Amino acid sequence: MKPHVGFPKEEYDRRLAGVRERMGAAGLRGLLVAAPENVFYLTGLEHQGYFAYELLVVPLEGDPILVTARWRAPRCATRCRGCGTSATPTASTRCPRHAIAPKTW
Numbered sequence: 001m002k003p004h005v006g007f008p009k010e011e012y013d014r015r016l017a018g019v020r021e022r023m024g025a026a027g028l029r030g031l032l033v034a035a036p037e038n039v040f041y042l043t044g045l046e047h048q049g050y051f052a053y054e055l056l057v058v059p060l061e062g063d064p065i066l067v068t069a070r071w072r073a074p075r076c077a078t079r080c081r082g083c084g085t086s087a088t089p090t091a092s093t094r095c096p097r098h099a100i101a102p103k104t105w
Contacts, residue, residue: 007044015042016058023060031058039066045080 019042023031033039033056040046042056042064055067066080 012042012044016064019058020060023058029060032056033058043080 019031023029033042034054036046036054039054039056042058043066045054045066053067053069057065057067059065
C-alpha cells in the first residue's frame with residue numbers, strides 16, 4: 001500500500017534534519033515527541049487525538065520509531081513517513097513504558 005503522508009519526502013528530510021541539528025547542539029542523543037501536532041510535523045501522521053498513546057522516538061541517527069497501540073500499528077505503518085516499518089505495537093492505549101525503556105541512545 002502506498003504511504004499517505006501530509007508532505008513530500010524532501011520536506012520530511014528538511015524537518016528531521018533541523019530537529020537533529022538542534023538535538024546535536026543540545027547534546028541530546030534522542031528526543032521523545034508525544035504531542036500529536038509535533039508528531040505530524042515530523043512524520044505526516046495524523047493522530048486521532050489525545051486519547052490514544054503514541055510516542056515518536058527520534059534518535060540522533062537512524063530511523064525514528066513510532067510507539068503505538070497494537071490496533072493503530074497497521075494504519076501508522078502506511079501513514080507515517082520515515083517510521084512506518086518501525087511502528088512498535090503495544091497491547092493497549094496505556095503508556096507502553098516497556099516498549100521504550102530498554103532502548104539505549
